[in-house]
Amino acid sequence: MKLSLAKGLNAGLRKAMEDDPKVVLMGEDVGKLGGVFRITEGLQKDFGEDRVVDTPLAESGIVGTAIGMALRGYRPVVEIQFDGFIYPAFDQIISQLAKMHARSLGHLKLPIVIRVPFGGGIGAVEHHSESNEAYFAHTAGLRVVACADPADAYWMIQQAIASDDPVMFYEPKRRYHERAEVELDEAAGAPLPLHSARVARPGDDVTVLAYGPMVKTCLDAAGAAQAEGKSLEVIDLRSLSPLDTDTIFASVRKTGRCVVVHEASTFLGMGAELAAQVQRECFYSLEAPVLRVGGYNIPYPPSRFEEDFLPDLDRILDSVDQALGF
Amino acid sequence: MSDDGMEQASAAPATVRHHETVVSGPVEHDITDGGPDMVQFVDGDGNRLPTSPSNADYAQIVEDLTPEDGRSMYRDLVLVRRMDAEGHALQRQGELGLWPSLLGQEAAQVGAGRAMRRQDYAFPGYREHGVAWCRDVPPENLLGLFRGVNHGGWDSNANNFHLYTIVIGNQMLHATGYAMGIQRDGDVGTGDLDRDAAVMAFTGDGGTAQGDFNEALVFAGVANAPMVFFVQNNQWAISEPNYKQFRIPPYQRARGFGFPGVRVDGNDVLAVYAVTKAALDAARAGQGPTLIEAFTYRMGAHTTSDDPTKYRIAAEVDIWREKDPIARMRGFLASKGYADEAFFDAVDKEADELAARIRTACHEMPDPPKPAMFDNIYVDPHPVVEREKAEFVAYQESFAGTEAGQ
Ligand SMILES: Cc1ncc(C[n+]2csc(CCOP(=O)(O)OP(=O)(O)O)c2C)c(N)n1
Numbered sequence A: 001m002k003l004s005l006a007k008g009l010n011a012g013l014r015k016a017m018e019d020d021p022k023v024v025l026m027g028e029d030v031g032k033l034g035g036v037f038r039i040t041e042g043l044q045k046d047f048g049e050d051r052v053v054d055t056p057l058a059e060s061g062i063v064g065t066a067i068g069m070a071l072r073g074y075r076p077v078v079e080i081q082f083d084g085f086i087y088p089a090f091d092q093i094i095s096q097l098a099k100m101h102a103r104s105l106g107h108l109k110l111p112i113v114i115r116v117p118f119g120g121g122i123g124a125v126e127h128h129s130e131s132n133e134a135y136f137a138h139t140a141g142l143r144v145v146a147c148a149d150p151a152d153a154y155w156m157i158q159q160a161i162a163s164d165d166p167v168m169f170y171e172p173k174r175r176y177h178e179r180a181e182v183e184l185d186e187a188a189g190a191p192l193p194l195h196s197a198r199v200a201r202p203g204d205d206v207t208v209l210a211y212g213p214m215v216k217t218c219l220d221a222a223g224a225a226q227a228e229g230k231s232l233e234v235i236d237l238r239s240l241s242p243l244d245t246d247t248i249f250a251s252v253r254k255t256g257r258c259v260v261v262h263e264a265s266t267f268l269g270m271g272a273e274l275a276a277q278v279q280r281e282c283f284y285s286l287e288a289p290v291l292r293v294g295g296y297n298i299p300y301p302p303s304r305f306e307e308d309f310l311p312d313l314d315r316i317l318d319s320v321d322q323a324l325g326f
Numbered sequence B: 001m002s003d004d005g006m007e008q009a010s011a012a013p014a015t016v017r018h019h020e021t022v023v024s025g026p027v028e029h030d031i032t033d034g035g036p037d038m039v040q041f042v043d044g045d046g047n048r049l050p051t052s053p054s055n056a057d058y059a060q061i062v063e064d065l066t067p068e069d070g071r072s073m074y075r076d077l078v079l080v081r082r083m084d085a086e087g088h089a090l091q092r093q094g095e096l097g098l099w100p101s102l103l104g105q106e107a108a109q110v111g112a113g114r115a116m117r118r119q120d121y122a123f124p125g126y127r128e129h130g131v132a133w134c135r136d137v138p139p140e141n142l143l144g145l146f147r148g149v150n151h152g153g154w155d156s157n158a159n160n161f162h163l164y165t166i167v168i169g170n171q172m173l174h175a176t177g178y179a180m181g182i183q184r185d186g187d188v189g190t191g192d193l194d195r196d197a198a199v200m201a202f203t204g205d206g207g208t209a210q211g212d213f214n215e216a217l218v219f220a221g222v223a224n225a226p227m228v229f230f231v232q233n234n235q236w237a238i239s240e241p242n243y244k245q246f247r248i249p250p251y252q253r254a255r256g257f258g259f260p261g262v263r264v265d266g267n268d269v270l271a272v273y274a275v276t277k278a279a280l281d282a283a284r285a286g287q288g289p290t291l292i293e294a295f296t297y298r299m300g301a302h303t304t305s306d307d308p309t310k311y312r313i314a315a316e317v318d319i320w321r322e323k324d325p326i327a328r329m330r331g332f333l334a335s336k337g338y339a340d341e342a343f344f345d346a347v348d349k350e351a352d353e354l355a356a357r358i359r360t361a362c363h364e365m366p367d368p369p370k371p372a373m374f375d376n377i378y379v380d381p382h383p384v385v386e387r388e389k390a391e392f393v394a395y396q397e398s399f400a401g402t403e404a405g406q
């Protein structure tokens, strides 16, 4: 069935709610409106106000009460309206959500999913285009994933909800309306595990690591590179914590070159961790230093600048050429 | 402006109630009738209401206003609505990325803004175009943020009007801290009208749920800070009505934090002005904070990105249209003989001119040069930013003369 990424998420949430009556959605405007991106559209109508909760406008409150509900046996799925509005909940996420299982010596489980529409490219005003995944990937106790296409949206959201650990679930908001074929039937083949990376396009010359909104950009870049006789292997990381290092290292050992692409600023971003691990584990295979393409190290700029702030085809290919030039 | 001889409004319009049964039991909010505590001086038809227990404390302030004051408030209402309509139109024409309209909330904002003195300071949310107007902030300044050329960019200290704050609730604490600074400067309770200062913090009904909002009330109460918390209860926080944000209305919450709360008819500019002036006077005199809840209505969508037909019924919009703040003030001025058709026509003409001025300014607003995105990140030079800026410029220049550079 052909679905948009948004509809894939919606269908995945619906399936999870049908499968488990303990799954409860919480967030601002998720009820009648279906969320500002309509990801929860129709769910309150079908599952009622007890299971699709329009919360008061307070993110710390949302995550804090989700923790309490999880302690009572529920599986809350929280929607943060936009990436830049998660910070009021930072304390609850870092100090409590991430640590409570360990503090209880394993007695307590917090099966909470925090959905975060992230990234730029939609011409929005400030605080609506951020990529803050590294803060959370930096925090032990949280699992962090990012879907990039409709099929992963459908399956990964269900897997995240099934996880007994808290999961930060990043959704590439600028890709919400892109459509692709989605196999809804599990019998047709088990979906990839939640924390596996996926070779989105095989190639031989350079490994390109990406996730979320940049996967498509990198695939486009690989298409353009192909025309110039360069073969890029694009890997959709899917999981940022833990990292599927086996898939990453195998690719880099094959190509000998690695470029990491993300929208987030590069300084201490995911690319820093990936570069460190790749150079340690693939040292003897590397023909070039691991390069990063990312947002510049400035606050996310006003939207008229974002085209130049965000990695695009040209910047990715520029780095690919640099990697090939060593 | 007195209440001589004016009859009270006839039948009040039917009301709309929001009523839902949720896990914890029913909560009911009347979203069209502010109730008996609400301070009001002019009814929906423009009739001056008699003195009553709820408005008596503020009656003298209204009495002291001159017809000229009334006319100039009317002018502000009309110009502010027109400025807002132009912002909306510019978004529709693709000149702005977004516009949050204040339609319906003109009286709340003009009443509040007009009550401020030059040395007072305003901390707005993102919808306070009318307060900006009253602080003499050029309307053109507000466009950059919504056009995507800057994040606001104006010098807040030029008009004592802080940058817009989009993250709900954040600014409430900034306002409180600013007021604590005023206390330390000794600019409270001196009796000097040009020195004593107060701060106004603006948010919406939804904003009252945030931790920052409630912490600000705690801090302001403890500090007895010279502050006015001004909550525009426009009945909606995007798609969520009042009963999803609180069980008792915001004005009743203030008492629990140790200072008074007042509900005022947010569509009655005279009432808002009077209540705000009283609160600011008290704050400047060292009597501490007040929370004002302006009971009003968001006539339009949340922003140009929103579709309110998904979550609210037209009937409540119709009821509120009858309470229109501008029609009400116009009726009042006309019935009192304080203004004539020639005056109203002149204001409309001025509004046309303002709209044209804003339109031109928007069209002529230059896109800043691309490398400017690296500017003003730090006060002092920062090596990472400097290096990236240089790299960016070199990278851009590498396209010069090629197809991509054209
Ligand atoms: C911390 C935070 N969370 C969510 C949002 C998204 N958001 C923008 S406006 C809004 C509703 C605000 O409602 P209210 O406070 O009543 O003000 P109004 O827009 O009605 O003027 C929401 C949820 C935000 N800006 N900041």
Ligand SMILES: [Mg+2]
Binding pocket: B204, B205, B206, B232, B233, B234, B235, B236, B237, B238
């Ligand atoms: Mg509101």
